[in-house]
Amino acid sequence: MKATIKDVADRSGVSIATVSRVINGASVVSEKSRNKVLKAIEELDFKPNQTARNLVMQKNTTIGIIVPALGNQFYGGILNGIEDASSELGYDILLCTSGGDSEKEVRYLEGFEERHCAGVVIMTRKLEAGTVQKINSMEIPVILMNRNTSGLKCPTVSIDNFRAAYELTNYLIKKGHTRIALFRNSVDIDAFGVEQYSGFERALAEHDIAIDRSLVKYGEFSTQRSYEQMKGLIDEGNVPTAVFATSDVMAVGVCNALLDSGYRIPEDVSVVGFNDIELAENYRPALTVIHQPLKSMGDEAVHMIVSMNNGEGRGIIPNDGRTVILSHELIERQSSGKCKKV
Amino acid sequence: MKATIKDVADRSGVSIATVSRVINGASVVSEKSRNKVLKAIEELDFKPNQTARNLVMQKNTTIGIIVPALGNQFYGGILNGIEDASSELGYDILLCTSGGDSEKEVRYLEGFEERHCAGVVIMTRKLEAGTVQKINSMEIPVILMNRNTSGLKCPTVSIDNFRAAYELTNYLIKKGHTRIALFRNSVDIDAFGVEQYSGFERALAEHDIAIDRSLVKYGEFSTQRSYEQMKGLIDEGNVPTAVFATSDVMAVGVCNALLDSGYRIPEDVSVVGFNDIELAENYRPALTVIHQPLKSMGDEAVHMIVSMNNGEGRGIIPNDGRTVILSHELIERQSSGKCKKV
DNA sequence: TTGTAGGCGTTATCAT
């Protein structure tokens, strides 16, 4: 079995209290005892048991993460930020994938409580009632990612989705486009998608362009689904001069459908994406997009949790609904250009 | 503060032992006590403290994972398999990213030991000495991913990289290609890359095709780097009729360089990838690739850990070097075709 | 400076 603090104490001829002291570098220990202890630790290859430590300390340096799925560059980018920051701060990551299932989200949330995690950052596509309720009653800090709080008492970090969509739409309009399709998601109730939609709507309205409902499609965050939707538009002979997809993977689906049907991008139709995952840059034509600082978002979330943990006494949940808005950026690449049709 | 088992005991008028019994459903408890306890648990919203539980049980249902980086569809695919399987089996995932740094790998490995994790699955691009040594001395099960053991006493799960590369090369040869470039990685020492290289070499040799060293490039798992390397070949006027990239992201870099220079794929040059991450299917032209069952690989690794944990007594590490080889598949898509040049 | 002893929240072994 593994060596315990007691073994170290015996071997070095001091008490476990002293051993504990040198381990934690706290209070003062005589140089002599310290060396003896260090030596014993070395010889026994002693490693303090984190579980015991957490138990007695009544706290935990683990941060729980809930994400819909892995292997997704969007969440992956955020996760990288989370990992880096927590690693730097000495925290660990407990990762769970929900698959978008609210019940799972709640179960994981409870699991994090049972473990007395330092906090949790949750990412969801859709925010369901059960999850909202659970978050509101959590006893540990919760940070909601990429979503603006709405009736939910919980800090948030995201970009200004309204403004970003507004700018991107304006960009298209400036290029001369008026027949602009919007590929969005139907799960956007109570989520950031409505903000994007508002931004889109507002830009159009300011230029007296009426929204063409037949050009608003639901791509459901899926390349495949967007491909089919775009195919449908093509088959109907209802091809717009520009497409605004609210995620890069959807933009790719749109592009593929267009390309497979012989359309040229951006000569025949412009396509713009949202998020700027790596794919956006590597796809051909490279996608014009709204860039989200994914990594910074993850970093920010972790720092919020850590500060919440240090600042307040145990049990107090400072979910003051504070919101962190990071800046986005419009990156113009190959997939968009001037509207040539009149 | 949170309610403890003692609070429940007090409130329901029984001993903590009885409470523990109903919680764990073990032994027999009278219907009457059980109900009282259940009621108290409900009222107090009591959740057993996992930390305390783990401490006394001397075990842990947490699996440590080390991965070079997140937001990568390759590792992401494996991680999804790991997550699903462990979730189903009631295990949790403790995730760490190494950034390819061996020191970090070792540190995380130690961390997992301190926490008495059920086991760990590690993914690395390159396997360095320090990591190998640490793995060999681990007191908990370790599974190495996507790599065949070489002087390392540790179970492994991967596909047969030699055979896969061999088949893919043969496919290209059958299409009439003889000037085939290979984009691989320089970090392949002691890794699966050498097997792929052997497979490539063998196929060529069997058809009496000499390897053209000027066509062997190092793409370093990077789209950007592969792009530059391919650009170099183009500038030198040394364009092959086919390119075998040992990862999909490298294949995309190669394709982009070709496309950006006016070459057509597969009319002018065929490009094939390896792994079959989602990108391979969504890219245009869609990539012909060797498909790896990423998700199954993750699933397999978790099951190995769990069975090791259940089968043997504590402390015993059954790292018998067993290897699990999953089957791959050659998927033909748009990026490859008959060689037209002679 | 150092040691003793009392928890932290559970599980599990005895008796009863």
Place this chain on the structure above:
DNA sequence: ATGATAACGCCTACAA
């Protein structure tokens, strides 16, 4: 069937 009580490994007053 149920209740004390001893671990689990560590931290931390409180004493000495």
